[in-house]
């Protein structure tokens with residue numbers, strides 16, 4: 001089970017400072033964030049988060065989440081809470097030696113505070129636990145902000161999936177190799 005304090009420690013480690021909530025009277029402090037496993041009862045809010053971050057487009061509805069949570073593969077879906085409100089989520093599915101990061105989303109107000117990075121670190125730990133050799137994800141060609149996040153964590157662009165997204169946009173497949181770590185174990 002994920003613990004609040006280990007999450008907070010990780011946040012401090014990554015951010016190294018108090019996050020600034022620019023333009024908002026209310027300033028989020030790290031002790032207000034909680035990272036935990038997603039529950040069935042969160043699905044409605046996960047859909048709401050997608051609507052916010054993807055400009056009204058919801059790529060994963062209730063059925064997809066339920067299939068994912070109950071599917072044959074090991075999965076880890078995490079949510080971040082601030083004052084009991086969900087402010088982000090992320091997930092990974094393990095398929096043999098490959099971990100597939102399926103989703104990462106942080107609501108606009110809480111972006112650029114290190115949450116996306118924290119989510120990925122946690123998902124990578126899950127992939128390591130399952131002895132994955134690689135972790136992959138797809139990202140829209142136009143989503144340079146997300147690409148920067150993944151690049152900072154060592155992901156490399158490997159190939160393009162033509163018209164991968166509903167709007168026909170190409171998807172870039174990014175990959176992180178964990179093979180060296182396995183060899184060292």
Ligand SMILES: CC(C)(COP(=O)(O)OP(=O)(O)OC[C@H]1O[C@@H](n2cnc3c(N)ncnc32)[C@H](O)[C@@H]1OP(=O)(O)O)[C@@H](O)C(=O)NCCC(=O)NCCS
Nearest residue numbers: 053104105106111112113114115116117139145146148149
């Ligand atoms: C992409 C996303 C998950 C990043 O989450 P986040 O919590 O803001 O990420 P972090 O704060 O950990 O950012 C880590 C790095 O990513 C890059 N980055 C993230 N958002 C950025 C932005 N808006 N502009 C430029 N760089 C950005 C930066 O390099 C950043 O490091 P820095 O803040 O030290 O410069 C978030 O912006 C989001 O939910 N976007 C909408 C949904 C989405 O695109 N998901 C990814 C689908 S593949």
